[in-house]
Amino acid sequence: MLTSWLIFPLQVNADSPLTSTGFAKAYHDHEIVKYAEKQGVVDQKIADYLLKKSNRIDVKAAVCNALSWNFNGKENATLLKRFIAKSFGCTDFQSVKERKIKDEVWMILGYLTALDNYFKPANALPFFEKVKRRKVLRSFTFQALYALVKCQVAMESNWCMIWTIYDALENNPRYKQDLREEARDIIKSYLLLYKSSC
16 A cells, blocks of 8 residues: 555645546536636526526536635635525525425535535535435436545545545446536546556
8 A cells, every 4th residue: 555655646645536626627618617617706696507496417516616626715605505595585594494405406515515625525425415306316417526525535544445436436327427428537537546546
């Protein structure tokens, strides 16, 4: 194990599953994705898009990815919670009844929470675990975001697991391939770096 650590690309020490998988570029044909990339912060326009049920799950994921991350942290999950509370006429997110929040919104909150502070990815897992609907659970997009967060957690102790988590996902026929192939390739090409740790 010591040997693989020493020969592993030095770049990986600075990068991570969450910060090195910029798959939003596969969705630059969507203006909202380019807008999110420019803004970097959840505003009313971005919140409206993320919370609209009819918008595609993969494009919502790309919007979140485009909002990106910052070494010093961000607060996009907190900002989105405020817009969610406002949409239900509540003064704060804690006042919103959980059953009223759609599964895709839990996914988005989970992914944004992880991107906001990628040093504490485990904080994002409870949001993903609130998802119950089979339609969302069988979405490759949902599973890919969930996998990226779990990979980030695994980075602290088991680099081999980073690859096995994603490899198991990609080879599972149960999931609906609703994430663009180019986006999947961007994610896989980075996570493949960890295969040598197995």
